Amino acid sequence: MSIVISKQAMVTAVPGSASATRFEKNRATREPLWVKRIILGLGLTFFTIFLLMPLLAVFVEALRKGLEVYWHALRDPDAIAAVQLTLLAAAISVPLNLVFGIAAAWSIAKFDFRGKQILITLIDLPFSVSPVIVGLMYVLVFGASGWFGNWLVENDIKIIFAVPGIVLATVFVTFPFIARELIPLMQAQGREEEEAAVVLGARGWQVFWYITLPNIKWGLLYGVILCNARAMGEFGAVSVVSGHIRGLTNTMPLHVEILYNEYQFSAAFAVASLLAILAVFTLVIKSWVEYRTHKPGH
């Protein structure tokens, strides 16, 4: 569901101080100063308590016992294994959902067929499923007593409590991100440019590569960056299918949980700070893409 929102930010007028003066200079659209102060005061207090302080707390807690402890926690072999597994899960699930997103957006935006609206709703479905239920689903299908349980055991294939299960759960929770970004974008761009290219003799891949891709590249980057952030940060779904085997099936968020439950708070926050840096990096890229796509004349 989150993407339903973030997508809007892309098509909106540029959010910036320039547009606010338009309201502030107009007597009909501005409030008395005391009202403005109350709204700003309440809004910014809420922002500080619920967003700024949790973010700062991660870094302060991580460095509470000094840089030595911080570096030690990050150099721990289990932490390094967790980072590697998180990178692996993202490196598999993001490209899978990228290919899906392009295929889904191409079929939905460039063609008419019955049931299109239902298909769009179904693509959104993973956003409304609790992460815990995502894990449960895959346990029911691939677990030892699940649908394929016996077959998997006979063939010595491990999915649940192993890396494939973690990848599957990650693919599910990040499923709609790129598709939800591309579908409205490609629908808004229409079909004329591609049709013209085909009429002029371009092949299918040429049309996609030279016409469609340049048109959707910013939306694509936007979707990929949000998909990646969720893929690296997923906790609930991955927690159910992981089995928490240290050094083997622990992702970074799960490693944070284990350290925290062992009262190694500084170490937990040290690993958490890496994820927080990723989050800030994601927001920077996201704002940059929004800035690029809002540029006058774009």
Place this chain on the structure above:
Amino acid sequence: MAKSRSFSVLPGFGLSLGYTLVYLSLIVLIPLAAVFIKTTELSWEQFWNVVSSPRVVASYKLSFGASLLAAAINAVFGMLLAWALVRYSFPGKKIIDALVDLPFALPTAVAGIALTALYAPNGWLGQYLEPLGIKVAFAPLGVLVALVFIGLPFVVRTVQPILEDLETELEEAAASLGANRWQTFWYVVFPILLPALLTGFALAFARAVGEYGSVIFIAGNIPMVSEITPLMIITRLEQYDYNGATAIAVVMLVFSFVLLLAINGLQAWTARRTGRTL
């Protein structure tokens, strides 16, 4: 389908739609169906016993109650924040605007331990709340705080674009007809924002009901007091009680799907009101 295809000169319809449907079925639809099929192994009575056991019912009350309250808090403060971001210029605005999406980008487990650190009895905020007798961490109030964090961007990001698109002429007309600022807001601006506000509220609510990672650290998970419904599923899973876990999951899924339909309806309403598709 074949008929409509003949209207298009573009290639790749069969391939792209086929791939979409296969991938959607394998990753989403078939595993989801497994949950519903698994419940058929239970008799109606067994199912009812699981989903209406006192500990589970207590978890519904907390999950749904705290989620509703968190969404309501977000509706009020999210609206204020959206208003400030669109209508006022102040230092640091661009950074604040970007940081509003932090709950989307920050992993839930990180948010969970950070909020716990803030509200623990010796934390930055907890040390002032504790003497007042307000217990946040390891209590139901902590669940509420985590759910407010998780749902914060939804209302801001649904209301903000509608507010930006709003023509100043409407408010100028209201002002010239003698309306004061509050009347202009209440009778002119607010009705336009309402569908988006409700959509944001519903999205925040839907997200909060299923949330797990940020809540379990701060909740304390005391049976009958501060256990959320997703945790009840985890508890059953840890006891290898797959039937029990599935029964509770079905209750949550049915609720989520009804909510999803409601949200689709709200978004259609917003689109009709404002000409903007969500």
